Amino acid sequence: MKKVTINSVATYAGVSKKTVSRVLNNEPNVSPATREKVLKVFKELDYTPNPIARGLARNRSFIIGCLYDNPSKSYITRVQSGALEACHKHNYNLLIHPCELRGEALIANIENLLMTSRLDGLVLTPPFSDSIELIEFLKKKNVNYARVASAIEDDESISVRSNDEQGAFEITEHLIELGHSHIAFIKGHPDHSATEQRFSGYQRALSAHNLTFDDTLVAEGNFSYHSGADSAKAILDINPRPSAVFASNDYMAAAVLKLATQRQLKVPEDISIAGFDNAPIARHIWPGLTTIAQPVEEMTRQAVELLIEQIGGAQVQVRQTTLEAKLITRESTSKP
């Protein structure tokens, strides 16, 4: 099967390849007759333009890369789905690049990524959106990027986040208002800025309600279900047992729920459990988890929209956006 290039089309149609290119890109100044003729040859020869050649000439690939390292599958799919929505709207495609590395190795990895596929831009999700090294590197290399759910301030770069501190405050307050005062907390992964934010919202709610913060009620997790299970053991063994647990994400909360159920504790009668993120699991288990809905898709979608705008050469005006998180109450929390 011989290749059909713009040259074959041009020869066959009896026009110059520039004219073919004009038809291809819907440029003006082509007579209707010529346009028709060329379009007919497209069909006849079953011509597909070569995106690589086009990319070389235009210096564009129309591909956006998405960088992530997140233990939560549902977070990743939500990120992808938001990014894809924006990409497809503007006829871009999405290349995914999960990556577990830190420091030097991370930079080398990204360098290799940029060497093997030319990306028009990069979306950084946690924890990469907080990596100063990476951001410096990208700036140096003149790569367009947008940051999702990052807490670090940097007016230069595009960043869309949600208000985690406020969300954590609200859900803690929800527990307090139900009558809980002995509320355990499970922290997230230390590399994620959300971890600190959520912890801080928890503390602020305690002090806003004149409860003293007790660090023996705090367990260290890393957002994974597994780490939640470990933390759950520690927390359920505390004497007296906390009447409520606020886990920094739903996976860890689900792990607490599973262990509590196994130990014949009734949720929420014996212990209330709250999560964060509104992951699918929060409504797939029984009792459903009270949690904070973060607009993950929306954040990513907006970030990619802005990124594409910037790639297009626009001077993006509003680079920093904060979206609201929302409390979702389900069956896993009640009066003590």
Next chain:
Amino acid sequence: MKKVTINSVATYAGVSKKTVSRVLNNEPNVSPATREKVLKVFKELDYTPNPIARGLARNRSFIIGCLYDNPSKSYITRVQSGALEACHKHNYNLLIHPCELRGEALIANIENLLMTSRLDGLVLTPPFSDSIELIEFLKKKNVNYARVASAIEDDESISVRSNDEQGAFEITEHLIELGHSHIAFIKGHPDHSATEQRFSGYQRALSAHNLTFDDTLVAEGNFSYHSGADSAKAILDINPRPSAVFASNDYMAAAVLKLATQRQLKVPEDISIAGFDNAPIARHIWPGLTTIAQPVEEMTRQAVELLIEQIGGAQVQVRQTTLEAKLITRESTSKP
């Protein structure tokens, strides 16, 4: 910031660009001195080769596309993870393309995908791995592709599947051997070949154990949690209530579990529940779901490995592979 091209490097190092290209690709026949010199200039100028230009010259993009439309997030992430493993091993990248379309629109969509980014190959996951139209189209366009978890026979194309029929047989047999004879079944999405396979395994097990098949025990689902919830309602209302439910995937099984728990039924004492896929949710809920572990990552990994081999120009010998599915027993099934 001026662009650093192979030409600037060549000029700066005082060699021809072909020699620079040789160094870049680790080709032989470059004197150590020259190589050193060029490498030093790479550093000094902070040169990054342009993958697009390279792609044009070599007629390769080193990007594989992954096509899917699957309601299960965990299935998607498993597919991605297997594909990525193979890609990164061979220095390829992965572009994801979810796509809800069928028929004509699907073809147009894929055509557009191929027009906007040149992909070296395509991995098809269900239900696309079963789409005759799509396969015909790709053959016509001379696009390399590999099919994952497809049931249709086609010796020409690369295909890696797992034995769903056998898995369904085994899990049904497991229920029968526990003493169940009144076993409900929830079907999957009709577009997926797995749906028919699993149903057929269920039926074969019944007849192998001399149980008569009763179609009032069969509910129509579509693999989504939501459809599982609907089917669960129908099944739990059957009189007399089935003593066991085999749902075609774990999401639907989890929905049955949730409804049963809400109705104060004890699982597995009052009703046994089995799923399929060994999705994360199967072990994240309590009781954990008895299910069939499908080697999704492994299937996809192998499919992509073969695909890359084919792209490399090799005549791939063994194009068709079937992997084994494995029964995983957890707490959701027991004697009636």
Next chain:
DNA sequence: ATGATCTGTGACACCGGTGTCATAATGTCA
């Protein structure tokens, strides 16, 4: 009628690399 503007088209360089081939320099063997 005349210059000015607009429309349709093609020649040609260019994007940034790689492949082919010629050629000079060096090494090898009788």
Next chain:
DNA sequence: TGACATTATGACACCGGTGTCACAGATCAT
């Protein structure tokens, strides 16, 4: 020492498109 193989290097075309510019012919205002 000459004939021949090997190594190191560069000139140049090429991959398949797009951008710039020149130019002929049509249209328009004066």
